[in-house]
Amino acid sequence: MTIINVENLGKKYVIGHQGREKYNTLRDTISSGFKKVGSLFSRQNTEPNGEQTFEDFWALNDVSFDVGEGDSIGIIGRNGAGKSTLLKILSRITEPTTGKITIKGRVASLLEVGTGFHPELTGRENIFLNGVILGMSRTEVKKKFDEIVDYSEIEKFLDTPVKRYSSGMYVRLAFAVAAHLEPEILIVDEVLAVGDASFQKKCLGKMENVGKEGRTVLFVSHQMSSITRLCKKVILLDGGKIFKYGPADQVVKCYLNSGIGTSARRKWDDPAKAPGNEIVKLREARVILEDGSVTESADIRKSVGVEIEYEVFKDGQTLVPNFHFYNEEGICVFISIDQNTEWRHKARPIGKYISTAWIPGNFLAEGTFIVGIAISTLNPVIIHFYERDAVAFQIIDSLEGNSARGDYAGPMPGVVRPLLNWKTRLSEN
Amino acid sequence: MSTNQPEVIHVIEAGKTEITYWKDLWKFRELFYFLSWRDILVRYKQTAIGVAWSLLRPLMTMIVFTIVFGKIAKLPSDGAPYPIMVFAAMLPWQFFSNAISECSNSLIGNSNLISKVYFPRLIIPTSTVIVCAVDFAISFVLMLGLMAWYGFVPSVNIFALPLLFFLVTVTAIGPGLWLCALNVEYRDFRFIVPFMVQLGLFVSPVGFSSSIIPEKWRLIYSINPMVGVIEGFRWAIIGNESKLNTDVISISVVISLALLFSGIWYFRKTEKTFADLI
Numbered sequence: 001m002t003i004i005n006v007e008n009l010g011k012k013y014v015i016g017h018q019g020r021e022k023y024n025t026l027r028d029t030i031s032s033g034f035k036k037v038g039s040l041f042s043r044q045n046t047e048p049n050g051e052q053t054f055e056d057f058w059a060l061n062d063v064s065f066d067v068g069e070g071d072s073i074g075i076i077g078r079n080g081a082g083k084s085t086l087l088k089i090l091s092r093i094t095e096p097t098t099g100k101i102t103i104k105g106r107v108a109s110l111l112e113v114g115t116g117f118h119p120e121l122t123g124r125e126n127i128f129l130n131g132v133i134l135g136m137s138r139t140e141v142k143k144k145f146d147e148i149v150d151y152s153e154i155e156k157f158l159d160t161p162v163k164r165y166s167s168g169m170y171v172r173l174a175f176a177v178a179a180h181l182e183p184e185i186l187i188v189d190e191v192l193a194v195g196d197a198s199f200q201k202k203c204l205g206k207m208e209n210v211g212k213e214g215r216t217v218l219f220v221s222h223q224m225s226s227i228t229r230l231c232k233k234v235i236l237l238d239g240g241k242i243f244k245y246g247p248a249d250q251v252v253k254c255y256l257n258s259g260i261g262t263s264a265r266r267k268w269d270d271p272a273k274a275p276g277n278e279i280v281k282l283r284e285a286r287v288i289l290e291d292g293s294v295t296e297s298a299d300i301r302k303s304v305g306v307e308i309e310y311e312v313f314k315d316g317q318t319l320v321p322n323f324h325f326y327n328e329e330g331i332c333v334f335i336s337i338d339q340n341t342e343w344r345h346k347a348r349p350i351g352k353y354i355s356t357a358w359i360p361g362n363f364l365a366e367g368t369f370i371v372g373i374a375i376s377t378l379n380p381v382i383i384h385f386y387e388r389d390a391v392a393f394q395i396i397d398s399l400e401g402n403s404a405r406g407d408y409a410g411p412m413p414g415v416v417r418p419l420l421n422w423k424t425r426l427s428e429n
Numbered sequence: 430m431s432t433n434q435p436e437v438i439h440v441i442e443a444g445k446t447e448i449t450y451w452k453d454l455w456k457f458r459e460l461f462y463f464l465s466w467r468d469i470l471v472r473y474k475q476t477a478i479g480v481a482w483s484l485l486r487p488l489m490t491m492i493v494f495t496i497v498f499g500k501i502a503k504l505p506s507d508g509a510p511y512p513i514m515v516f517a518a519m520l521p522w523q524f525f526s527n528a529i530s531e532c533s534n535s536l537i538g539n540s541n542l543i544s545k546v547y548f549p550r551l552i553i554p555t556s557t558v559i560v561c562a563v564d565f566a567i568s569f570v571l572m573l574g575l576m577a578w579y580g581f582v583p584s585v586n587i588f589a590l591p592l593l594f595f596l597v598t599v600t601a602i603g604p605g606l607w608l609c610a611l612n613v614e615y616r617d618f619r620f621i622v623p624f625m626v627q628l629g630l631f632v633s634p635v636g637f638s639s640s641i642i643p644e645k646w647r648l649i650y651s652i653n654p655m656v657g658v659i660e661g662f663r664w665a666i667i668g669n670e671s672k673l674n675t676d677v678i679s680i681s682v683v684i685s686l687a688l689l690f691s692g693i694w695y696f697r698k699t700e701k702t703f704a705d706l707i
Contacts, residue, residue, distance in 0.1 A: 092439070101441040102438065103441070133546055
């Protein structure tokens, strides 16, 4: 039985250029109104200078699909593909511009852990508040209250304001409430990017159960391993459109092999397709941990390496590998250029090389990072190749209290999250 | 769970207002209670002088108005002690101004909820009004104390107060809805609202009796819906001598209702874009 039917769904955003703010101010609206009136009277063309230009942007365009009852559907795609927009429309948070969706059953969406938690309220009070916000009735929360408390393991602190909780306790309590929702359809965004390994395991286990109970789950993630574990079918979005919809392993494979997917390891077996020229060609790129193992995600406190294998075909070149790190929003976090003196000004003999750059622990913020890889020659500059979105990895902030977030569990903006050296002294008494 | 419940079907379509909206609003009524409950709890937990604050503000304003208008300007007091006449107006005015300011900031203050979960957004501004009602109740007790102090016996009209309270609530929610929806799109309303409220205190007959307004200007004056509300409150509390001007009250009711319905209309029209703008 079809439980979700989506037809020709589209969502348009209007983006302004010239650094327009997300929201208007009345002042701007009025002054641009006066400008318009003014231009009626004056003959001069006032259009081009200082006018804002607007552009339509379709975050989703002509998306149609069906979801059957009890299906677990994964939604994947690179950043900006429209995943979050799709979830927001399905959760009825925002309205589509075109199209129609028919949903049969109660929907609960978890786009964040602990939505609506208030720091001043106690654990007990927040369980009720959060439960009702997520769509439970008061009697339902009451009925499940003991279960929720058991699951969260915080019974001793039930009557303590949550602002005094450790970050681990906070997240455990928030997830415990969410885990006791019983909707027919559960929509989950990447909430699992927060929390330590054991917490993530608990989340995944719970979601697996929800699927087994015959409920429908829609799940967005960047982690292919959890997608293939949890989902039977996967929707691959690209540029606001459905690129592929089918069995999980097939779609994930397609995502990783095609240019549109990015994983922790990329190999170019066919030299004809490998990035590069007659001088140098890329063979493989991977994200590794200190022990050399390839990884999709790393603890924020540990260093992560980006390693490339490449082959030089022509003698006597000086080559400078450089890596470009972007975050999920497409912001360039930094560029790193090989400064090691060993090969810096030296002509390289023909052969295969391996270069590794290490990013220290406690440096990047949590989230997904996408790496562009290039090898260049300087003076004059020649770019032998630049492979955009070559590999990607995820940084996970631990909630153990010894990373830069300390005991704070809320959202932390910023592209880097260094652990700085703080000092406080009593200067006067 | 799913088997013993009637099947719920949602249709989400571009540009169509949902038919289930008002049903949803009823379904989410518990969220309404809980948001009000949260705001009340937080308010009185956070400020150590929470209750004292809601007593102090109307009391201080009343004292200032009594001195300036009653003692210095020697304005008439409709036969009641001047403080009581002022306080009878402070009750609805305080509620109105609090409700409007709280309403207009409510959506921005709950932006994390709006961008992460669905519920009929009308719940947010209306639930904040409840918190103001608590302050109203506190002020009312203060009013009773003031009457006892002056040995003033209220008229029987006082039984009309619940009805008048309903009127001031409607009068506050209408502009409140307009302002909170406008505030999402035009953030400078944040600065306009406090100014409007401050100005309103002097434009409305709070510190003085509306009997000092010349008769021929009365009806125009009562385009400000708070004029009718305040007159109603004075009539209910002070009684006979300040007689109820039904024309003024009627204009006030019509304007309040017009603001309320247009407010709901504008709110509903812009509601679906809140998550994109906030």
